[in-house]
Amino acid sequence: GNSVTQMEGPVTLSEEAFLTINCTYTATGYPSLFWYVQYPGEGLQLLLKATKADDKGSNKGFEATYRKETTSFHLEKGSVQVSDSAVYFCALNAGGTSYGKLTFGQGTILTVHP
Amino acid sequence: GAVVSQHPSRVICKSGTSVKIECRSLDFQATTMFWYRQFPKQSLMLMATSNEGSKATYEQGVEKDKFLINHASLTLSTLTVTSAHPEDSSFYICSVGSLRLFQETQYFGPGTRLLVL
Numbered sequence: 001g002n003s004v005t006q007m008e009g010p011v012t013l014s015e016e017a018f019l020t021i022n023c024t025y026t027a028t029g030y031p032s033l034f035w036y037v038q039y040p041g042e043g044l045q046l047l048l049k050a051t052k053a054d055d056k057g058s059n060k061g062f063e064a065t066y067r068k069e070t071t072s073f074h075l076e077k078g079s080v081q082v083s084d085s086a087v088y089f090c091a092l093n094a095g096g097t098s099y100g101k102l103t104f105g106q107g108t109i110l111t112v113h114p
Numbered sequence: 115g116a117v118v119s120q121h122p123s124r125v126i127c128k129s130g131t132s133v134k135i136e137c138r139s140l141d142f143q144a145t146t147m148f149w150y151r152q153f154p155k156q157s158l159m160l161m162a163t164s165n166e167g168s169k170a171t172y173e174q175g176v177e178k179d180k181f182l183i184n185h186a187s188l189t190l191s192t193l194t195v196t197s198a199h200p201e202d203s204s205f206y207i208c209s210v211g212s213l214r215l216f217q218e219t220q221y222f223g224p225g226t227r228l229l230v231l
Contacts, residue, residue, distance in 0.1 A: 004157075043118065043207065043223050043224040043225060044158075044207070044222040046219055046220075046221075049219070089157070089158070101148070101163065102148075102158075102220060103160075104159075106155070106156055106157040107155075107156075107157060
């Protein structure tokens, strides 16, 4: 079946530090990959996505590259801010008969201190 | 993106009672809505997919008679937890998608915290 594994948190960083949150996946076929972010008290928001191998998704300074050879979609940001503190979810859509259904990783809590 | 609301945001009920949770798409017509359940410090688990005007499709292991889903209009889906028990306590999240949007992109509600005593 399909699955997503994220690095365990929580992750605590100082402002302007470099961020990496690892995500690997298992899926049949050619899934689309996503990062969602959940700020305190809010619903999940799409942060970025990539739909095919070697695609790079980017938004708000965050980037992730779809690596089919390593089945990974690691999230990176060069300089985090306090406002980036949130829970980050990696997810995939396997397509085919599962089109529209998302499989989520367990989420990684990020806390950024001033 | 779409704006999705859920009501109530938090509910406490006694064991054996039924609880209804509403999910509304405020600014576009949602042909498909998804219901998820999230346990503390765990991932979101898809419970069911509902398409407007038809029966919901439940994921394996989800009791359709316990978690009743109604998607009677393009802007409203409801999840009713029937005869709730303490093990049903969880965070329930809905999301919406539309055939007019790129359906892989889902827009999520803020969630409903259910506590069954």
